Amino acid sequence: MDKTGLVILLLLALSTLSWSVTRKYTYFMMQKNWQEAQSYCRENSGDLATFESEEEWERGKQVFEITPGAYVWIGMYSDNRAWKWSIDNTSLYGEDGNTQLGVWFDLEIKNHIGKQICVEITSGTLHIQPCGELLRSVCYDEPNNTYIPVTVPMTWSSAQSYCREKYTDLTSMKTQQEKEEILKVTNESTWWIGLSAHLWNWSDRSNVSIMKWFGTEPNGGDSQHYSQIGWADAYCSDKMGFICSVTVIKLLKVELQFEASLDLTDPSVQEDVRNEMEKHLRVNGIHEEFTLRWRKHPTRKVSEKKGEP
Template sequence: MDQTLYFILLLIALCSVSECVQRQYHFISELKTWTEAQRICRENYTDLATVDNMNDMNELKKSVNDGRVQYIWIGLKRTSVDKWQWSSGEPALSLNWGSGQPDGRDECAFMRNGEWHDWSCSNSLTFICSSSNMNTGLVFVNQTKTWRDAQSYCRQNHIDLVSVRNQNENQQIQKFINDSHISYDVWIGLFRDSWQWSDQSNSSFRDWASGEPNNAGVDNCTAIGPNVLGQWYDGTCNSQLRFVCHEDKLILITETLTWPEAMRYCRQNYTDLVSVHSDKMQRRVMNVVKHASTEAVWLGLHNYCQMNMWLWLSGEIVCYQNWAPGNGTTPENCSLTKRKGAVQSGGDQRWISLPETHKLNFICSRS
């Protein structure tokens, strides 16, 4: 077999979505108000704990090694601004409301004839979960539940309530509804609330206990409860509780360096320029780059000219892809200058190919 072809097939065979942990949790067994806990976390780690998904939640619970603990502060606090977001933790970038919707009164969304409507979360509907189903990635659940009960069901039995990230996905879900002869309105994973993470993360993941949050205007901070599931409760911010901090493994460096200079900096001071192997990691990168001072930010992404192939500095082929149109998919002109990969700091934060001599901010990884 031709050596080049063999190498390509070997890389494809090794293509995987394995991830290292990108957020480390630290339990602090001191009684502090929410604001005091926030200050301590920011001084010693990154911030009060942010949670992106159930995997993060499980890691956080592992960090709590004190059986006496009742309630524990995390970094979620109520603000005065409502916004729509997805149960899976993704921001709602593309919306497909029906005429006159949302009407401003309700906080959960269902789909009817391909359009979205807001409704009270306490009402009961059938619903669609995202799943690992190889054909559609969708599962229709022909049971009527409140939005939060539907969310819990999807998380326990599949992945989550379905997200609809663009018009193409909206059409695919409506086709799934039509093909499955579903004649009912169905919950989707869209909801709105006024809660914001202390580190300004875009994560919309929530894991409220039944009936929570239940005391708007008084209980404006979030604590993990003593129940086995470790679900969340709203609490008075001046209460003194133990707390959990997180330490991010991604660090934005706001110096402007060429790609080779950025690589050397990360390797000397941390581990390496960041590699992005999944949508989950991309969302964490998106949270970091919004603080950048340049229009794009270097990643650990480089073009291997001899084979016209993009690789990560970690040695892995680019399996998960997030290229902007016209980038990363056509042969690069390597005779002029070596090409490296960066992520846009604005817009929809896609990846772009640039000459390695450009000077940009960059992201280092601690792991």
């Protein structure tokens, strides 16, 4: 039996197995501000609650008894330090919360429900826009110290890719002189510049895949709480109950059957098995992070190894 025969047998075995990665939610009635609640959850092997799917959101709503007007902290928060310049990945705001750029720099940041927001300039004034809008853009060419207007409308990400391919990057606007140079090559139309932010993030750094704002939210706070109706923002200093979440990962064991002629002590065979297992898991919808390794049973021969994720 060769390596191919082993792979076919392995795929048949995996086709009947399942994988489970989920979160366990716990509600705490004690009154804490957002940072205190975050610390409490982390001290107990978790974090403030994260919801990455509709199913998790539905389960999260069921963990506490809701009364009219009751709210709890979850793990989503907004941070001005998320504003980054594309050209060098530096932050717009310092630790003190100021831009340190002077009164000439005027950016009105309104609350936004999306995962990412970007900045455009119109007649010298900066505004936030959904990054998927099709706008003109201004590239910067560092070797020649020039600003290049691109009149073909693009999304912000496409404009960034175009500027990086053809020149240096989307332009920054860190000085009044830079602003004046940008105004020389733009008209009254709307133009992308290289400033954007992922304003809303999960405390445990999970992907922001769903948002459940209700009414006119968000409307001015810097962290997020929710009721069974939906999400709202609030100031981090407010005190309320909170929900912690702990990631629960179930291991998947696979026992291989093979002919005695196959040498599982061969590193190349082991690598082939690991690669095929990983590909099969991905194809069958298992996209969570996982690790594949060999485990040698203490009472069995090497040829009777087990593979375990």
